Amino acid sequence: MKKTLVLFAFVLTLSVFQNGEVRGQELVAEKSDIAKEAALKIAEHPLDLVSSSGEVIPYAETIADAEDLDDDLLELFEKISGPFNPVYSPVEVDVENMVDVGTGDVIDIGNEISPSVVVGPDQRRKVSNSLIQPYRSLTFISVGSNGLCSGAVTGTNHVLTAAHCVDSIGAANLQVYPALNDSNAPLSEYRGIEYFVPAGWFTNSGTSQHRYDYAVIRVGTFNGRTISSQAGTTPHRVVSNLNLSATYKLYGYPSDKLIDTGLISLWGMTGSLRNQESHTVTYTIDTYGGQSGAAILNNSNQVVGVHTLGFRNANGQGIYNSGVKLTQSVVNHIRSSVAR
Amino acid sequence: MKKLAFLLTLILLTFMPIACDNSNETSDNEAPLYIEGVVSEINRLGFSFTIEIDEESYNHLSGSVIVRISMSNTFKYYRVKEGDYIRVGYDGVEMESYPVQINASSFEILEN
Incomplete structure (x- = not known):
């Protein structure tokens, strides 16, 4: 014993x-992990909004914020804007220090790149002039020391992207470059200050998590200039059912093209949608890692969704891609974030 | 004395965390995809790690992949070290940041 x-x-x-x-x-x-802690311990509803500083904004308050926006901000959301007073402050982006592309030389990986998320023939094309709208207000986002995502300027100092692009890193480790092309940032760089993510992103898992995969980053100014004064903004549109027979644009910063060319450039294509559920949409528009957070644009160049996912079948072949629709609750979150 | 031993055993089984060390996380996918590679970075705070894909084991992805681990499997996660060769199951859904991110439905360390 x-x-x-x-x-x-x-x-x-x-x-x-x-x-x-x-x-x-x-x-x-x-x-x-302040935002996650706030979501898990304080938030009471998956549509509560949590910030990287630990603030929890109840969903009812986000609705009130969205309804009480002043006319200037509402105008930003309703039509393509700006740039209002552009002053060019170009920044040369150091690709080698930003993303690990080996030696920085052009790496010919040719057919080694999986055709999976590029569905069928690669139909993406490089944007030749990123200074015209709607490309001007689309952004490259440097995530920490070795990550990248895409986004769109959506408010005076605000950028729309995916939640999984920001949730594991401090806001100050996010750098936003509008209209970046050929590794040149003609409209300067803007450092993250805070980000906002729906609580449901942290409190759900698996497939039920994906509908909450969006975020708004609040960025600082560059030499006193706001990101929207240089890049303009991409308007957004509240959607419930998207027209599946219409065409949509999806442009961002795919990593395969970066590795292929050694340069960070804006790539994308126009294509049609495949299917939709109440909060998400699927499509065969070609995308690749790095394009998370890219805006899905309708024919009027309004944001109707945020690109987030690629799906593979049991054989590992890419079958379609997916994004979050800008439903009323998502737009309430965007507008509430922009109001802060 | 037997009652005491039984009671102690009951307490032990209740609080022993080793019992929580599941070898697999749950997955809705009946036929998950598997990738293998070497762990290059561990983000303890974000409950994730980065692996460099062994393209001989899986040729649909290349380079780095960030593997997210659910909070329910932290014990096994804490055993992962940089340099481990690891096998990860996932449901075929990839978050398209760079590096690509996946939610692990299961993982096992094949070589330390």
Whole structure:
């Protein structure tokens, strides 16, 4: 019996030690992951909005924010705008320090690139002039030291993108470059200050998480100039059912083209939608890693969705891509974020 | 004394975290896809790690992939080290940032 008790004491000690170790690591994680902590501990509804600073904005308040916007902000959302007073401050982007592309030389990977998310023949084309709308207000987003995403200027100091592009990193580690092309940023760079993500992104998992995969980044100014004063804004449109027979544009910063050319450039294509559910839409428009957060534009160049996902079948072949629709709740979140 | 031993065993089973160390996370996908590669970076705070894909094991992706781990499988996650060769199951859904991100439905360390 003594042996049993000794063994019990040993296992119990080990158990308490391991449990304590994990609790300690989780505490560190929580302290460094403020938006997630706010979503899990304070938010009461998946459509509450949480910020990277830990603020929780109840959904009812986001609706009130959206309804109370002043006319100037509403104008930004309803038609293609600006640039209002552009002053060119071009920035040369150091590709090698931003994204690991080996030596920075052109790497011919040819057919090694999976055709999976490029459905059928690659129909993407490079934008020749990114300074004209709607391309001007589309953005490259540098995520930390070695990640990238896409986005669109959607408010005075605000950029729409995907939640998974921002949720694991501090806002100050996000750098936004509108109209970036051939690794040149003609409209300067804007550092992230704060981001807003729906609580449901953190409180759901698996397929139920995807409808919440959108975020708004609030960025700082560059030499006193706002990002929208240089790039203009991309208007958005509230949608419920999208017209599946219409064509849509999807432009962003695919990593395969970066690796192929050694340059960061704006690429995309126009195509049709495949199917839709209440909050998401699928399409065979070609995309690649790096295009998350890219705006899905209708024929009037209004944002109707945010690109987020690629899907593969059981054989690993890409079958379609997907994004989040700009339903009323998403637009309420965008407008509430922009109002802050 | 037997009652005491039984009671202690009950307490032990209740609180022992090793019992939570599932070898697989749950997945809705009946036939998950699998990728293999070497762990190049661990983000303890974000409950994720980055692997460099072994293209001989899976030729539909190349380069780096960020693997997200659910909070329910933290014990196994904490055993992962940089340099481990690992096999990850996922449902075929890829978040199209760069690097691409996936939610692991299962993972196992094949070589330390």
